[in-house]
Amino acid sequence: MTEFSLRLEMVKIAKSMFERGYSSGGAGNLSLKLPDGNLLATPTNTSFGDLDPDRLSKVDPDGNHLDGDKPSKEVLMHIAMYRQRPQAGGIVHLHSPYLTALSCVDGLDPANCLPPITPYYVMRVGKLPLIPYFRPGSPRIAEEVEKLAAGHGSVLLANHGPVISGKSLREAMFNAEELEETARLYFILRNGPMRTLTDDQVAELEQVFKGKM
Structure with a gap:
């Protein structure tokens, strides 16, 4: 896809998520990998509901601002995930109601915040580890994401919300x-x-869908 078509796709996906209540106000941010290796990201303090494709932020793989409006302060955690997951083509960070509520629940298993309720959770996400609370925009978030990203396509930020990757931004949306x-x-x-699914049932899914998860 061309950069222009990817810009249009980001705006379309963002608006769809806004209209379905996955993001409100200026909450959350999206990114995708461009054909030239740079990243396209939602600008700071913008709503998913009315993004302008010409004003999306472009940054290089180190986070240097190249073009468009100023990127979200959380773009560094996107970069950290891309660095450890070269197969990722898109990342979604949301403040969606149920996942944000989950991030505030005490006593979660930090290795996997959700039990294997359905095979689709196991197939699309696998496990959802928890990252301790740090203030939004803290560089510590990116550091913790980078520690987990090689083995996990999705993580949950305590009292904050999820960070979810996919082979494309569209797939990241499906995973979200x-x-x-x-x-x-x-x-x-x-x-x-x-x-919930048994350990044997989870193992079967992991074996059958290995490489697709």
Whole structure:
């Protein structure tokens, strides 16, 4: 895809997510990898609902601002994930309701914040590790993302929200949708008996879908 078509795709995806309540106000940020190796990102203090394709931020792989409006202060955590996941072509950071609520729950398993409720969570996400709380924009977030990203395409920032990658921005959006739905199901089920996939069932999914997760 050309840079122009990727700009249009980012605006379209962002608006769709805004209209479905995955982002409100100026919350959250998106990025994608351009054919020349640079990154396109949502600018700081902009709404997913009314992005201008000509004013999207362009940065190089080190985070230097090349073109467009000033990038989000959180672009460094996107760069950290791309650095460890060269297969990633797009990243979504959301403040979506159920995942943000999950990030505030005490006593989460830091290795995997959600149980394997459905095979689709396992197939698309695998496991969702937790990163301790740091203030938004802190360089510590990028450092912690980089420690986990080689083995995990998605992470949850405590009291903040998820960071989710995909082979393209479109796939990252699909992964975000699956993850948000899993968090919604978790809150529906958590106060009653919950049947999750067994270790053997999870292992089978990991074997069958290895390389696609």
